[in-house]
Amino acid sequence: MKFEFYKPxxxxxxxxxNPFFKLLATVVTAFLAAYGWNIVMRFPLLQYGIGVKALLLGAAVMLVISYYWFLRSTVTVDEKGITQTWMYNRQVEWRDIRSAKMIGIPFLSWIFPPRLVVRTGNAFTTFNGGSQAVLVEFAKISLAYQMKK
Incomplete structure (x- = not known):
């Protein structure tokens, strides 16, 4: 029989x-894309070496991939643990968690909502919450592990 400290x-x-953060990501991505297009139109990039071309192409690809995952990323809290989808999924099982705490940036929580920082052994994993239901569950997890001390 396994003992698990927290079960949702x-x-x-x-x-x-959250939607505001996604809007901010959209504005920043659009600005960077417009700036990149401005650079492409102003400079003769075909005359530069393959390294410069590869660097600019890589930057554009990473911008698109990051933006896509900002819009699509989800967090799931279930009986197995906490999972956040991204380019690579973050997953922590309940049995591996040593402590959990919510952290936030004072006065900027309307842009950057609080995050759940989970300690597993020597590592820390951060989970973002973009909806009220997820943030409430994060608060319950944080409270449960603070009472454990």
Whole structure:
């Protein structure tokens, strides 16, 4: 029989980033894309070496991939643990968690909502919450592990 310290009452799934943060990501991505297009139009990039071309192409690809995952990333809290989808998925099982705490940036929580920082052994994993249901579950997890001390 395994002892697990925390078990959620129900499964909770929601976006990892709130709508305002997604809007901010859209504005920054559009600005960077426009700036990149401005650079392409002003400079004769075909005359530069393959390294410069590869660097600019790599930067553009990473911008598109990051933007895609900002919009699509989700967080799930279930009976197995906490999972956040991204380019690579972050997953922590309940049996591996040593402590959990919510952290936030004072006065900027309307842009950057609080995050759940989970300690597993020597590593820390951060989970973002973009919906009220996920943030409430994060608060319950944080409270449960603070009472454990």
């Amino acid at each position: 009452e129900r499964n909770v799934t929601g976006p990892a980033y």
